Amino acid sequence: MSRIFVSWAVAIAIASPAFAAESVEPEAAAVSARLAKIKTIVVIYAENRSFDNLYGFFPGADGLKSSRAKAARLAQKDRNGQVLKELPPVWSGLTAPGVVPPVTQIQTEHLPNAPFRIDDPNGFNVSMGKVTRDLWHRFYQNQMQINNSKNDRFAAWADSGGAVMGYYDGGASLPLWNVAKQYTLADNFYMGAFGGSFLNHQYLICSCAPIYPNANNSPAAGLIAAVNADKVSLKVSPTAPASAIDGPPQFVNDGAITPDFYAVNTMQPPYQPSSVPPAAGGDPAFANPAVANVLPPQTQKTIGDLLSTAGVTWAWYGGAWQAALNGQNASPIPNFQFHHQPFNYFAAYAPGTPARAEHLRDGGLDGSAFIAAIDAGTLPEVTFYKPQGNLNEHPGYADVLSGDNHIVNIIQHLQNGPQWANMVVVVTYDENGGFWDHAAPPKADRFGPGSRIPALIVSPFARKGFVDHTRYDTTSILRLITKRYNLPKLPGIAVRDAAIKRQGGQPLGDLVPALKLTGN
Known part of the structure; x- marks a missing residue:
């Protein structure tokens, strides 16, 4: 649409209230009514x-057969910027320890510089039912792998060599x-933050990075990362292998905390359940605060706080939460x-608080308590x-x-439950786990978004058999909740919107395009 036409249309709309009421307001009102x-x-x-790791061949999606993917297939580069002649070996082997039969490091040598199929019956033949090795999925490494939207250094800055592909x-x-x-698959959905699970779970509930005040004068001082002047890459150790073919990278200090004291890699919660036990003689409901990787209680505003203020019921169901509290985390x-x-x-949900008792719930072993709530029709209005x-x-x-089988079982219970007719279910992943994806994430603020991940929208309101190309990230879930319940915008979402605008982009979507909210 030309600038002249836009101006003309705006002028007509302003000059003619009837035009605006008839063409714009009814549609917006219909969406709002159906959203309610x-x-x-x-x-x-x-x-x-x-x-790409799971849905690279999904029909109609921007996957491994797309022109963008084909252009990126042979673009993996070494640490010096030269194209790799082959993928590095998968250090320590492709399968996790104890998997039978194993796929050893030697078996993974001399792979072509291209994506490879893990479950290829004529190749490694590692089925989806077998556990593969873990990969680095960390804040600075993810940015180094993305390499300013080129996505060409995943193998170079990985501890798992070619496994990333x-x-x-x-x-x-x-x-x-x-x-x-059957429903909607979003193929342009990105993890909310660079790196791993810890930070992306924070982005799911507050669109914010945790803070460790005065970390340099704390037990966590040794966890402050050594970062280059670009603020997005780690300082490489002088003894590190020069090439990814020769071994994983080594860094001066790959810490959990940024030089300005944001916690970006895994730290432990200050309250039980935590991997850090209580201090000797201390409160048994707390983790020992003198241990370096225990994060102090956080006070930022979360989506839970906004929902509670608005009188909207909500809960976080943690699978095996009570078992972990009971020390049964085998x-x-x-x-x-x-x-x-x-x-x-977060301090608002500390042990002993009414908010903790109300909102942090046991999902049960194998999701049994969560499934019981589904079947009884007692899920809160917003449920994680x-x-x-x-x-x-x-x-x-x-x-x-x-x-996958577990989540499908959960969805089946939801579909058969008494709340299904008025429900929207979002199934997604916290982050990419270190796996390569050919789609470059949108440029925004210093914390993300990171690499592309799958997201499914499952609902009676969802578009059926639809691939949604709208650009989203993890905060889009918060945007949907905010829009549905008319909540204030979280500060972190406003920061992201402003950052994307500065980069010349548009705000990320709120998942409404995946829903059929107009018409019959």
Whole structure:
């Protein structure tokens, strides 16, 4: 549309109230009215998969056969900027320890510089039911891998060598694939922050990075990262291998805290359950604050705070939460992950507070308590569900198939439950887990967005059999909740909007384009 036409249309709309009322307001009113019919929003938060890793061949999606992907296929470069002649070996092997039969490091040598299929029956033949090795998924490394939107240094700045380029065929082998075919798959959805699970869980609830005040004068002083002047890359150790072919990179200090005291890599919650036990003689509900990787209680505004103020019911269901509190966190089952419980970092939800008792709930082993609430029709208006560790799809300790089957089971209960008719379910992943994806994330603020991840919108309101190309990130979930319940905008979302605008972009979507909110 030309600038002249836009100006003309605006002028007509201003001069003719009837025009504006008839052409704009009814549609907006219809959307608002139908949005109000959504009574329950459920967010299911899985782990560590890029879009290309799972949905690279989904019909109609921007996947591994797209022109953008083909242009990027052979672009992986070494640390010096030269194109790699082959992928580095997968250091320590492709499969996790204990997997039979193993795929060893030697078996992964001399892979072509291109994406490879993990479950190829004529190749490595590692099915979705087997656990592959973990990969670095850290704040600075993710930015170094993205390399100013080129996505060409994933193998160079990884501790797993060529494993970053692995993907699965998907299709009928992936249980959630069929769910995506029935509803909406978003193929332009990015993780809210660079790096790993810890920071992206914070972005899911507050669109903010945690703060460690005066970290340089604290037990965490040794965790402050050594960062280059560009503020996005780590200082490389002088003894590090020059080439990715010769070994993983080494850094002067790959810490959890930025030089200006934001916590960006995994730190432990100040309250139990935490991997850090209480101080000797201290409050048994607290983690020992003298331990370096314990984050002080946070006070930023969260989506939970806004919902409570507005009188909207909400809860975070943590799979195996009570088992972890009881000290029953056996591995591999349930393998509860302490840093996947973001509200447990905030003073507003400290042990003993009414807010904690009301909003932080046990999802039960295998999601049993969550499923019971679904079946009883007692889910709060806004509900978050975090599967326990062995069911969350995280490489290194969980496989894809078990997590996908679990989430499909949850969705089936939701579909058969009494609240389904007025429900929107968002299924997504916290971050990419270190896996390459060909799509460059939008440029915004210093914390993200990071790499592209899958997201499914499952609902009676969802567009059916639809691939949504709208640009989203994790904060889009907060935008949907904010819009539905007419909440104030979280400060972090305003920061992101302003940053994208400075880069010449548009604000990220609120998931409404994935919903059919007008017409019959």
